[in-house]
Amino acid sequence: xxxxxxxxxxxxxxxPGQNGYELIDKTLGVTGYLEGxxxxxxxxxxxxxISEDPTIDIVDEFLGRFESxxxxxxxxx
Numbered sequence: 001x002x003x004x005x006x007x008x009x010x011x012x013x014x015x016p017g018q019n020g021y022e023l024i025d026k027t028l029g030v031t032g033y034l035e036g037x038x039x040x041x042x043x044x045x046x047x048x049x050i051s052e053d054p055t056i057d058i059v060d061e062f063l064g065r066f067e068s069x070x071x072x073x074x075x076x077x
Contacts, residue, residue, distance in 0.1 A: 004046075007056050010063045023063060025070050032070035042066070 004021070005012040011024040020035040021042060034042050049062050 005059060005063075007060055009060050012063065023066055023070060024074060025063075025067060028067070028070070029074045030067075030070040031072050031074050032066070034066070034069065038069075 002014045002016065003012070004014045009025065009027050011026060013022045013024075014020075015022070018035065020033055020039050022031060022033050024031040045062070049059065054062075
């Protein structure tokens with residue numbers, strides 16, 4: 001597990017051995033797991049974005065495009 005990104009609004013974790021990403025929207029309190037082809041496409045888009053040296057606002061805007069995939073409520077134990 002690698003923490004890829006953490007801002008006031010989002011938390012992004014990569015699971016390299018599983019070829020997946022967990023994206024958490026801290027504001028809405030929801031999470032989703034991206035895997036397979038979706039994770040591959042996400043990774044390529046994220047790599048392109050990072051190569052442009054984006055601001056936090058730009059990264060948050062990018063991650064916001066995936067909110068429709070975040071369907072699980074965040075639960076704390």
